Amino acid sequence: MAELTMVEALNLALDQCMDRDADVCLMGEDIGINGGVFRVTKGLYEKYGARRVMDSTLAECGIIGTAVGMAIYGLKPVAEIQFSGFTMQAFDQVEQNMARMRNRTQGRYPIRMVMRTPYGGGIRAVEHHSESREAYWAHTPGLKVVIPSGPRNARALLAASIEDPDPVVFYEPKAVYRAFREEVPETHETMPLGKAQVVRPGNDLSIISYGAMMRVCREAVDDLVELHGIDVELIDLLSISPMDTQTLSESVSRTGRCVIVHEGHQTCGIASEIIARLNEHAFEYLCAPIRRVTCPDIPFPYFQTEKQFLPDADTVIGAVQETLAWE
Amino acid sequence: MPDELNDNSDQEAPIPATEGQFPELKHGVKSSTMDTSPIDPGNIEVLQILDEHGQLDKSLDPPLDDELLVKIHRGLVLTRAFDHRMLTMQRQGEMGTFAPNLGQEACQLGQVIPLSRKDWYSPSYRSFGAQIWRGWSMERLLLLWAGYHEGFPPPAGVNDLPFSIVVGSHVLPAVGVAMGMNYKSDASCMVVNFGDGALSQGAVAEALNIAAVNAAPVVFVCENNGWAISTPLNKQAASENLAVRGLGFGMPSIRVDGNDILAMTVAVDEAAQRARAGGGPTFIEAVTYRMSLHTTADDPTVYREEELVDPWEERCPIRRYETYMKYKGLLTGELIQKIHAECEQEVIEARDLFRSTAASHPREIFDHLYEQLPPELEAQRDAYLRRLDERGGPDG
Numbered sequence: 001m002a003e004l005t006m007v008e009a010l011n012l013a014l015d016q017c018m019d020r021d022a023d024v025c026l027m028g029e030d031i032g033i034n035g036g037v038f039r040v041t042k043g044l045y046e047k048y049g050a051r052r053v054m055d056s057t058l059a060e061c062g063i064i065g066t067a068v069g070m071a072i073y074g075l076k077p078v079a080e081i082q083f084s085g086f087t088m089q090a091f092d093q094v095e096q097n098m099a100r101m102r103n104r105t106q107g108r109y110p111i112r113m114v115m116r117t118p119y120g121g122g123i124r125a126v127e128h129h130s131e132s133r134e135a136y137w138a139h140t141p142g143l144k145v146v147i148p149s150g151p152r153n154a155r156a157l158l159a160a161s162i163e164d165p166d167p168v169v170f171y172e173p174k175a176v177y178r179a180f181r182e183e184v185p186e187t188h189e190t191m192p193l194g195k196a197q198v199v200r201p202g203n204d205l206s207i208i209s210y211g212a213m214m215r216v217c218r219e220a221v222d223d224l225v226e227l228h229g230i231d232v233e234l235i236d237l238l239s240i241s242p243m244d245t246q247t248l249s250e251s252v253s254r255t256g257r258c259v260i261v262h263e264g265h266q267t268c269g270i271a272s273e274i275i276a277r278l279n280e281h282a283f284e285y286l287c288a289p290i291r292r293v294t295c296p297d298i299p300f301p302y303f304q305t306e307k308q309f310l311p312d313a314d315t316v317i318g319a320v321q322e323t324l325a326w327e
Numbered sequence: 328m329p330d331e332l333n334d335n336s337d338q339e340a341p342i343p344a345t346e347g348q349f350p351e352l353k354h355g356v357k358s359s360t361m362d363t364s365p366i367d368p369g370n371i372e373v374l375q376i377l378d379e380h381g382q383l384d385k386s387l388d389p390p391l392d393d394e395l396l397v398k399i400h401r402g403l404v405l406t407r408a409f410d411h412r413m414l415t416m417q418r419q420g421e422m423g424t425f426a427p428n429l430g431q432e433a434c435q436l437g438q439v440i441p442l443s444r445k446d447w448y449s450p451s452y453r454s455f456g457a458q459i460w461r462g463w464s465m466e467r468l469l470l471l472w473a474g475y476h477e478g479f480p481p482p483a484g485v486n487d488l489p490f491s492i493v494v495g496s497h498v499l500p501a502v503g504v505a506m507g508m509n510y511k512s513d514a515s516c517m518v519v520n521f522g523d524g525a526l527s528q529g530a531v532a533e534a535l536n537i538a539a540v541n542a543a544p545v546v547f548v549c550e551n552n553g554w555a556i557s558t559p560l561n562k563q564a565a566s567e568n569l570a571v572r573g574l575g576f577g578m579p580s581i582r583v584d585g586n587d588i589l590a591m592t593v594a595v596d597e598a599a600q601r602a603r604a605g606g607g608p609t610f611i612e613a614v615t616y617r618m619s620l621h622t623t624a625d626d627p628t629v630y631r632e633e634e635l636v637d638p639w640e641e642r643c644p645i646r647r648y649e650t651y652m653k654y655k656g657l658l659t660g661e662l663i664q665k666i667h668a669e670c671e672q673e674v675i676e677a678r679d680l681f682r683s684t685a686a687s688h689p690r691e692i693f694d695h696l697y698e699q700l701p702p703e704l705e706a707q708r709d710a711y712l713r714r715l716d717e718r719g720g721p722d723g
Contacts, residue, residue: 025510051510052510054541056537057533057536057537057540059533059536059537061499061529061530061533062499062530062533062534062536062537064499065496065498065499065500065502065503065530065533065534066499066500066502066503066506066534066537067503068499068500068503069499069500069501069502069503069504069505069506069507070503070504070506070507070510071503072488072500072503072504072507073503073504073506073507073508073510073511074507075507075510075511092493092496092530093496093499093500093530096491096493096496097491097496097497097499097500100696101489101500102695102696102697102698103695103696104479104480104489105479105480105481105489105695106476106477106479106480106694106695107480107694107695108480108481109480109488110698141696142696142697144697165697165698165699166697166698194701194702241701242701242702242703242704243703245702245703246702
């Protein structure tokens with residue numbers, strides 16, 4: 001098994017899916033000769049040619065709208081939006097067509113496509129390059145929303161998303177793109193969408209997170225276990241929609257306490273939805289109110305302030321301690 | 328907070344004066360470094376074969392076979408009869424809101440007459456004449472506009488897209504389908520229909536540009552009917568015509584008399600042939616007029632003088648085609664009357680079939696969103712079905 005970064009692992013998934021299925025094609029700005037601004041599509045233009053790796057005109061709405069048309073025609077486009085901040089230009093086509101074409105046409109035109117996009121802060125980027133707006137997509141009926149946290153699950157989830165019969169919004173945590181390497185099997189590998197993963201089993205409290213915040217949570221969990229002797233259970237959500245309510249409620253029914261960590265804004269964020277589901281499925285087991293660790297409801301600040309803006313391990317540790325102290 | 332950085336109210340940096348520093352710039356000179364060839368709106372062809380009195384430009388009379396010419400007449404008459412019946416049904420509460428197409432019948436049929444079954448069509452919400460021609464049954468269209476989901480998908484074997492209610496949002500997927508044809512080396516084409524109002528949408532500009540850059544086999548038919556609800560054309564575009572828009576994106580563009588079924592058919596056929604042969608997209612501005620309402624929820628007397636509509640009575644696409652058909656010796660006054668009566672009867676039969684088969688299926692609303700229903704939606708469906716059961720009856 002090779003040790004790959006997330007960028008290399010995503011590239012492997014695209015390469016293998018294109019190799020396996022001639023209907024899989026790539027579209028996006030600067031994804032051809034340039035290999036994408038983060039190099040996720042590096043080498044694929046050379047390997048598969050301009051017909052299958054299409055450099056798009058600079059129009060995000062146009063990329064998603066035409067990808068929907070290609071999917072109607074029977075292809076399986078994987079469209080890259082260069083930064084998730086630019087997906088707002090495409091909102092029109094996601095809402096009108098990508099998410100609901102199957103439903104509008106009573107199943108006549110299923111939309112097998114993926115909208116890939118790097119999301120989140122932490123790389124000192126300019127304005128509109130650091131947003132985490134997964135809640136928009138999770139709120140939209142008809143989509144699936146997937147967010148990996150490391151190279152291995154990124155590869156397996158992207159391959160599964162491309163093979164999925166429904167449209168998938170695939171958020172890539174760009175702060176993790178080259179942050180670490182992980183062993184990734186060379187042979188084709190997928191993971192089921194809609195399943196969370198218990199990364200570390202524990203009995204005292206459940207931390208639920210996803211994407212780039214999983215690194216922050218792992219750091220916090222190491223401290224909590226080693227320095228404070230707290231037996232934390234850590235869950236990686238992986239799939240925002242559909243959401244694995246069962247794994248979450250089983251965990252919290254056992255631990256009775258829960259902290260949810262994400263980069264996205266607090267109000268109507270993913271944590272709010274998780275809390276609502278835990279109220280429905282695990283209310284009688286709760287020993288303390290569930291806490292949210294999120295970014296405040298402020299537009300993502302310019303990068304000299306992002307370190308303070310983003311939740312860090314100390315923020316998570318503080319929330320865990322407060323939740324454990326609640327009687 | 329370093330206040331001194333933010334507080335510049337007293338000492339704003341002055342804008343440097345530049346007067347007199349630039350040499351006088353000359354307009355219209357040839358440059359060795361820039362391509363100065365102008366986009367000449369004079370490059371836009373205008374096409375009319377049958378004028379409003381039914382007078383034929385014999386040099387342009389297309390060699391269509393007699394059977395097709397008769398079928399076209401029937402299509403025009405049927406479209407108007409259907410429109411008229413829908414309006415009656417809507418006024419009687421049997422139909423939901425819909426967009427009548429009185430006066431635009433030729434424009435709509437002309438878009439699809441040259442298409443084969445392999446070609447694709449992407450209608451707008453006013454295109455039901457074209458949809459009937461493409462193979463949508465009138466019962467299906469009645470279901471659709473009466474609010475039944477079952478009317479929404481295109482019938483089996485008909486390569487059509489659903490229209491969009493958000494104006495212009497169907498044009499990008501239509502271009503995507505055409506890009507798919509290029510991907511698969513499929514020598515077919517896509518005709519996409521939208522109005523003058525849609526041309527103001529950014530997404531439509533993106534679609535035109537992407538189609539041109541990728542040589543997508545698309546025929547853009549911009550049905551210029553003069554109005555976007557209450558907004559007249561001069562509030563949508565400052566250019567003298569809309570065809571210039573296509574030219575600006577680098578595709579052949581033509582202005583066609585949209586009430587002339589022969590001109591529409593010829594223009595679309597030529598564009599479709601070019602598209603199928605790898606020649607890329609064409610922009611067709613079809614000039615017509617919305618003689619009736621925007622939709623049945625609209626009252627044009629609020630914003631439009633009736634006198635504006637009157638000249639278009641004279642330009643009726645059906646009457647001028649009937650003059651042509653009589654001239655060709657293919658129809659007589661008597662035959663024409665008979666065809667009108669038959670079309671009326673056909674529409675009545677479709678209405679009766681619609682009445683006897685229309686049924687809503689509230690239990691099926693969860694069936695088509697995903698290939699497999701996710702667990703959270705299963706739970707929502709169960710709760711929803713329980714609610715229907717508690718109310719009693721199969722439909723709640």
